[in-house]
Amino acid sequence: MTASADMTSAPLGAMLKLLTHERRLLKLHWPTSATSLATKLVAMQVSGSETVCGNVRYRVQCASSMQDIGIDDLQGLPVGFSVKDVDGVPALVCGLAASVRQVHSEAGAVLFEIELCDALHLLEQRKTWRVFCDRSVVEIRDQILSEHRHDNNILAAALRWHTRGLHKTYPQRAFIMQAGESDAAFLRRIWQQEGIAWHFRFTLEGEEPVHHLHLADHPTAYPDQTAVALRYHRADALERTDTINQWEAWREPLPGEVTLSAFDYKSNQCMEAQEGTLRDQGQAGLALARSLGNYEYGPPFLAAGRAHQQQMARARMQAHELAARGYRARSVVRSLRAGSQFALSGQPHIDTLPEHARRFTVTQLRLYARNALVLDAPWMAALMEDWLPARAAVGDQAALDVPVYCNAFECVARDTVIVPSYDPDQVPKLGMMSAVVVGDGDKEVDVDEMGRIAVRFLFARPHEHPRQRGASGSTADSARIRVLQPWADAGFGTAFWPRVGSEILIAFLQNHPDKPVALGGLYDGTHCPPQFSHQGKLPENSALSGIRSKEFKADRHSHLRFDDSAGQISAQLLSDHAATQLNQGWLGSPRNEGNSTPRGEGFELATDAAGCLRTAHGLLITAFARLNASGHQLARDETLALMQQCVQLFTGIGDYAARHQAMAADHAAHERLYRQLQRWENGSNTAPDAGDGGTPVVAITAPAGLHFSTPETAVTHAGENCDTVALRNIQLASGEHLTANAGKGMSLFAQSEDLKLIAHQGELRLQSQHNDTSVVAARNLSLSASDGKVQIIAADEILLATADGSYLRLGKGKIDMGCSGAASIHAAKHHWLDAQTTPGELPKFAKEEVGRKPVVARPTDDQAVPGARFEIDRSDGVGMTGQTDEQGATGAISRSAFEQLRIRFLDTDS
Incomplete structure (x- = not known):
């Protein structure tokens, strides 16, 4: 659009006086804080662009006939310009004076160029690192812009923002990081990722130029100016309305x-x-x-x-x-703005389309406008320097002495959803960085059900994080993030959780700043490398490696330590609780400054508390070597050979003794145990198809001897037989008494040599309290009393006899003697007196039954269980059934001899 001007070539000052308000096509707008500029500065020309999903950026050239205006008076001010349409209504653009340049100064006049930009462009100047937790992209936009508005009165006056153009739901995200980006770049990134478009609209609030940031995700979110269709026609002085003069589709x-x-x-x-x-x-x-x-x-x-x-x-x-797809056009329509909608008529192809298809939304606008410029040559050269490309971009070819407005724009069909393009390659690519593990309260380890931790990134500053979320030292500082483990699987793997306060190394999945994972811990000035066994330090103890944990809220530790010292390698599994430890290899004192005192070789399992070695399928303890752990786990050839010798000797001597009137030995259990040891590995991976293996027995064997000792009592118990076999001697020694009691019989048999029973100082007493005593010798039988008498007493009769029939019988009130030959009595005198007796004192033996009463008790608290049903099998075949009484006892079992019982408790009523 052009219009004639009644001005002749003149200096700048003279021309400014001619550009009265009525004669200006292009006008500047300043805030009330700089109202004097409205009378001192006159717009000369403007060019630039504004874009949906982009920026507003214009070059505004203005001049003043006064020298009292400096660059600093203009820098950073809210500013706007307007272009009057054919009806005199101004089409407004507002922003901020981002940069100011003094182009020319001469003869009392000065020429400035102002770069007018939107607030987002200025927010490129603030770059920071921060995190947002549980925030949506809309909430993040509000937070960042509110911070600027709160801290910056210029932005507070010049910028507004709106969300009424959003029709979709944008959920809160657990974690979003602003990774060293400017505020503007960060906001654009998260909007692009979500598919949210933005554009600016402009108003004057009183005299204040204000630009409004609008977010949009729907075609109806843009200003509708389709009530009056724009005409497609060549623009010239004869046209009474603004028209579109070029149109092309692509x-x-x-x-x-x-x-x-x-x-x-x-x-x-x-x-x-x-x-x-x-x-x-x-x-x-x-x-x-x-x-x-x-x-x-x-x-x-x-x-x-x-x-x-x-x-x-x-x-x-x-x-x-x-x-x-879209359209490119040129026009002189001054009311068009990026984001505005219009209807088109007069274009041959467009007129063939349905009415709804003749409506469009402007996505980008480039314009050039100027007031009439009639200046002398130096000023005209300064004024038009570098402006030819801007004029050519919109097709301006008019003379400089007339006011001009023209634009070039791109648009899309109105029903097109305008969405910014998202390029993942534009997301900041982060390397690894440090962070500190955080937790709530006094927790030493703070993980959720998935083993995830929270961290505070070291870049987080409290004043940039509302309510300090991100810089509080609590789990509010980040989303829960996963911790890299050497092995992570379905309910199994490794579990190493970093402690609160420790420094860890963070990486980002696919280098995306919103997706951190913890790789592992880092030692620092307050978190030193492990000091195994509380001894030594690096680098002297550099041969030590392993894992050392720490007790919660205390200072005890457990560790797995490897020592790779030359010629002294070892491994140790240790807990400070009761100094419990398993030491293996070269055993020595805790290494300090690289040195250790030898303590032995092999392995050591030690504790200051109790210990237990429990196996379900038996235990082999042997000193027969298998170098380098060769052979089977239960390799026991030597053990079986020794046990075979035991079985042979035990069975041979036992049978021999039984044949010679001694009590027969029960060797069945001994042989059964031998067979069980032979089949021990059956069913394991060494004999998977064989059966009857895995008997829970313990075998202890050594080639050079076994020693068992205690300063207190030692107890050996067998539920069946206790067999002791020696190929040479079984020797028992007792400092005081040796007591052997048997519930039934007892047999001592010596096959070749003597059987000696000697009471060196005390009494030797042989009794059969309720049965006979038989003392038999194949040769001589000798009874003597070296310092006393021999006394033989019987209740009924004493018979002394020889094999030829000679005898002496005492008892029943008389003495009877006889022989087949002569009877000789030799004495110095003979006295035949009246009858007289001297009664012998016979021993008295008590007799009682052996009675027992089994009791059933709970294993958890050892309390009796009344009312439990039981069955008892006795050795004589007589059974007993019933229920336990209130004390949990069965009925009494009485017998004169000990016997084995088999008792089954079936259930309880309670």
């Missing part, structure tokens, strides 16, 4: 499908969303698009659920559709 191929995939580690599967294009590309275009797919594999938990991921996939496809 098309680009687009993929037929977008696939957005990301790993969901909670469900352990990839979550995938697909969206096909809804655009009609023609038959050939559709055929071409079938093989064109855009597959994006994003970082884990890219979206907040399936619906959200589908929404993001749809946004990706809409961005492709936006980039695949």
